[in-house]
Amino acid sequence: MVFIAFPVALVLFSVSLICLIKSLLRKQVSLSDFFLGVLFSIAVYSLIFVDYYYFTDVAYALGTGFVFPFYMVVIPAVLALVLRDKSQISVLLRSNVYFFAAVLSGIVLPLLNRYTFSLPEYLGIPVYH
Numbered sequence: 605m606v607f608i609a610f611p612v613a614l615v616l617f618s619v620s621l622i623c624l625i626k627s628l629l630r631k632q633v634s635l636s637d638f639f640l641g642v643l644f645s646i647a648v649y650s651l652i653f654v655d656y657y658y659f660t661d662v663a664y665a666l667g668t669g670f671v672f673p674f675y676m677v678v679i680p681a682v683l684a685l686v687l688r689d690k691s692q693i694s695v696l697l698r699s700n701v702y703f704f705a706a707v708l709s710g711i712v713l714p715l716l717n718r719y720t721f722s723l724p725e726y727l728g729i730p731v732y733h
Contacts, residue, residue, distance in 0.1 A: 613673035616681035617710035623684070624703040633700050641704025645712070648676050648705075649720075656723055663724035665733045672720050676709035 627633045652671060656663065684702035713720045724731050 609670045609673045609678070613677040613710070617677050617706060620677075620681045620684060620703045620706040620710070623688070624700065624707055627700055627703070637698055637700040638704050640698075640701040641708060644680065644701060644705040645676060645709050648680075648709075652676075653723070656729065657727055660724070660729055662732050663729045665731050668721045668723055672709075672713055676713060677706050680705040680709070 624633070652675060680702040684699040684706060687699040687702065718726055
């Protein structure tokens with residue numbers, strides 16, 4: 605399953621980046637979209653961190669390779685694509701917010717490997733191979 609999560613996340617990251625660049629060129633992006641996207645990414649990461657810290661006794665070796673791309677790239681990108689034409693509903697439901705979240709997460713996750721994909725080792729959780 606992990607081997608499916610990475611290519612899907614990579615494709616959705618690329619689609620999100622292209623859609624975000626198009627929105628930026630059309631001047632359809634506001635500063636609040638960026639900040640809400642950052643807040644969304646921080647909130648999802650915090651939930652994953654709390655789950656590992658408080659509720660996980662033993663982690664699977666490739667578990668974070670599925671969890672982080674799925675929850676931080678795939679879900680926001682799919683939400684953004686679903687809400688793409690329905691962006692006049694609410695500020696929190698604007699697709700650009702989720703495009704920012706997916707793109708930001710796609711960039712930050714590999715850069716902060718110690719705190720993302722190596723999170724169980726960082727927290728001292730035994731890893732099940």
